[in-house]
Amino acid sequence: MSGERRPAAVTCTAPINIAVIKYWGKRNEELILPINSSLSVTLHQDQLKTTTSAAASRDFKEDRIWLNGREENINQPRLQSCLREIRRLARKRRSGSEEESTPCILSYRVHICSENNFPTAAGLASSAAGYACLVYTLATLYGVETELSEIARQGSGSACRSIYGGFVQWLMGERDDGKDSLAQQIAPESHWPELQVLVLVVSAERKPVGSTAGMQTSVETSPLLKHRAEAVVPDRVKEMCEAIRQRDFERFGQLTMKDSNQFHATCLDTFPPIFYLNDISRCIIHVVHLFNTYYGQTKVAYTFDAGPNAVIFCLEQTVDEFVSALRCCFPPESNGDMFLKGLPAGPAVLSKELKMAMD
Numbered sequence: 387m388s389g390e391r392r393p394a395a396v397t398c399t400a401p402i403n404i405a406v407i408k409y410w411g412k413r414n415e416e417l418i419l420p421i422n423s424s425l426s427v428t429l430h431q432d433q434l435k436t437t438t439s440a441a442a443s444r445d446f447k448e449d450r451i452w453l454n455g456r457e458e459n460i461n462q463p464r465l466q467s468c469l470r471e472i473r474r475l476a477r478k479r480r481s482g483s484e485e486e487s488t489p490c491i492l493s494y495r496v497h498i499c500s501e502n503n504f505p506t507a508a509g510l511a512s513s514a515a516g517y518a519c520l521v522y523t524l525a526t527l528y529g530v531e532t533e534l535s536e537i538a539r540q541g542s543g544s545a546c547r548s549i550y551g552g553f554v555q556w557l558m559g560e561r562d563d564g565k566d567s568l569a570q571q572i573a574p575e576s577h578w579p580e581l582q583v584l585v586l587v588v589s590a591e592r593k594p595v596g597s598t599a600g601m602q603t604s605v606e607t608s609p610l611l612k613h614r615a616e617a618v619v620p621d622r623v624k625e626m627c628e629a630i631r632q633r634d635f636e637r638f639g640q641l642t643m644k645d646s647n648q649f650h651a652t653c654l655d656t657f658p659p660i661f662y663l664n665d666i667s668r669c670i671i672h673v674v675h676l677f678n679t680y681y682g683q684t685k686v687a688y689t690f691d692a693g694p695n696a697v698i699f700c701l702e703q704t705v706d707e708f709v710s711a712l713r714c715c716f717p718p719e720s721n722g723d724m725f726l727k728g729l730p731a732g733p734a735v736l737s738k739e740l741k742m743a744m745d
């Protein structure tokens with residue numbers, strides 16, 4: 387994350403993160419405490435990201451927020467939790483310090499303006515980047531440096547992971563107050579520079595069932611979700627950490643695909659069922675498995691969040707070949723609005739933009 391500080395006005399950016407072990411289900415709705423730990427890869431800062439500006443002024447009459455150019459209700463509970471917590475920490479930091487006697491922006495109202503450079507609510511982790519950015523921006527404005535992942539979690543669960551770069555684990559924690567439900571980096575972005583991410587935007591439409599409502603219904607109705615959280619994810623998280631530490635793509639890729647598949651199976655096991663994948667998503671899954679079967683090893687892996695858009699992981703040397711395979715399966719005239727972007731998972735910048743709707 388990065389930020390630029392000016393007097394009482396700040397602009398910051400935060401990237402999306404892609405979960406390779408999914409978070410799905412809360413044990414506490416208000417504090418956003420999950421039923422299982424999860425693990426994600428934060429994308430490169432310059433790629434799919436949210437940019438947020440916040441300004442405080444004695445002239446502002448009330449707190450206000452604009453998302454993608456449209457004013458939104460600032461009184462939404464999750465927004466209020468983030469604002470309240472950051473201001474509480476800012477007050478705590480200030481009390482007793484020399485700054486206390488100087489005029490304080492804490493008594494001013496804020497105006498916040500946030501924009502995504504990718505489709506919002508299309509299952510591309512927009513709330514993760516959005517809340518991580520909001521919290522980081524407010525924290526920079528008020529000079530708060532601690533507890534950012536905990537506060538971002540109260541905006542949107544997956545947002546706590548976007549506070550860090552590289553490979554990030556969100557520990558579910560055990561406490562009722564959520565103080566131990568935090569994200570932590572397990573490896574920096576420099577750890578695995580060969581790892582690349584391709585985002586295949588199958589549809590930029592808003593998803594029919596949002597993550598928050600979807601996971602709530604899953605918790606209430608899916609026996610598979612309970613089994614997953616208790617008996618599958620704990621070992622899978624450990625194994626995934628190991629695969630990442632050893633840069634073992636075979637293991638990383640297989641675990642990523644299995645976890646995505648199990649997440650979508652829990653959606654199907656939810657009653658009424660939730661369908662996030664569409665025919666194009668399923669076709670992409672098929673192409674990935676054909677590609678891997680052809681090579682007799684896992685060279686490419688897919689994962690899908692709460693939407694039909696695919697995120698593909700592969701190593702740098704596989705990108706061109708896999709993109710060629712995709713071009714054959716989805717020739718430009720048949721692939722509608724799908725496009726594909728080559729993105730680095732780590733710091734190595736893959737500057738070319740691969741347009742799959744590709745001219």
Ligand code: DP6
Binds near residue numbers: 418424597598
């Ligand atoms: C499928 O973090 O959007 O992307 O906590 O209710 O805001 P809330 O949900 P959210 O859920 C993300 C679900 C997921 C998996 C993941 O990112 O781990």
